Amino acid sequence: xxxxxxxQTEISVVEKEDVTLxxxxxxxxxxxxxxxxxxxxSGELVFLIRRNSFDEQNEISGRYSWNFQKSTSSFxxxxxxxxxxxxAVYFCALSEGIYGNNRLAFGKxxxxxxxx
Amino acid sequence: xxxVTQSPTHLIKTRGQQVTLRCSSQSxxxxxxxxxxxxxxxxxxxxxxxxxxxxxxxxxxxxxxxxQFPNYSSELNVNxxxxxxxxxxxxxxxxxxxxxxxxxxxxxxxxxxxxxTVL
Numbered sequence: 001x002x003x004x005x006x007x008q009t010e011i012s013v014v015e016k017e018d019v020t021l022x023x024x025x026x027x028x029x030x031x032x033x034x035x036x037x038x039x040x041x042s043g044e045l046v047f048l049i050r051r052n053s054f055d056e057q058n059e060i061s062g063r064y065s066w067n068f069q070k071s072t073s074s075f076x077x078x079x080x081x082x083x084x085x086x087x088a089v090y091f092c093a094l095s096e097g098i099y100g101n102n103r104l105a106f107g108k109x110x111x112x113x114x115x116x
Numbered sequence: 117x118x119x120v121t122q123s124p125t126h127l128i129k130t131r132g133q134q135v136t137l138r139c140s141s142q143s144x145x146x147x148x149x150x151x152x153x154x155x156x157x158x159x160x161x162x163x164x165x166x167x168x169x170x171x172x173x174x175x176x177x178x179x180x181x182x183x184q185f186p187n188y189s190s191e192l193n194v195n196x197x198x199x200x201x202x203x204x205x206x207x208x209x210x211x212x213x214x215x216x217x218x219x220x221x222x223x224x225x226x227x228x229x230x231x232x233t234v235l
Contacts, residue, residue, distance in 0.1 A: 004158075033220065044228045045206065047224075052221065091159070097220050101166070102147060103172055104149075104208075106159050107158055108158045109157075
């Protein structure tokens with residue numbers, strides 16, 4: 001079963017529009033971590049944010065914001081006033097304690113295309 | 117840049133051959149994880165090395181093997197290459213601070229990847 005679901009495969013927006021990427025996760029652990037990574041065309045995964053299961057505060061970093069809701073097992077990511085440089089694939093990932101290691105389970109990613 | 121380096125950048129092999137991919141971790145990081153990313157998919161966990169020992173493995177056959185060296189750099193070896201092994205191989209390092217009493221939860225910093233093509 002998919003641990004992390006990112007339902008929207010490709011999203012196209014016009015520059016300056018907002019875009020929200022949905023991430024739904026599944027775990028039996030009470031302690032876990034969630035991550036978002038950005039993968040530009042160059043291929044390298046760039047870390048954006050880490051959130052632990054005990055911290056449900058939303059976070060804002062510049063034009064990026066994250067909404068974590070344990071009740072719905074979701075960790076959604078919004079890019080405000082999108083720019084062409086935001087065009088990339090965005091991955092949500094889950095790290096669970098049951099494995100005793102730091103493996104990440106990734107979703108399939110959201111391809112974001114920002115049209116100038 | 118994360119400070120994680122991988123070599124080579126690209127590699128072309130034929131079916132049945134063997135390949136070795138290399139990764140240098142970020143300074144101060146003692147844990148290295150390897151992931152396979154097929155085209156259009158999310159990365160899949162292959163295995164992780166912590167203090168030169170394998171510390172967890174994903175759903176990959178034994179022909180995928182690895183090593184970690186005393187300086188925490190790592191190698192991924194794949195024997196008897198198959199066409200489906202064509203993918204981007206990503207290495208990630210993390211500091212293993214044990215945020216939640218174990219190794220999990222530390223942020224992983226990824227290298228640029230090695231693109232492997234098997235013909």
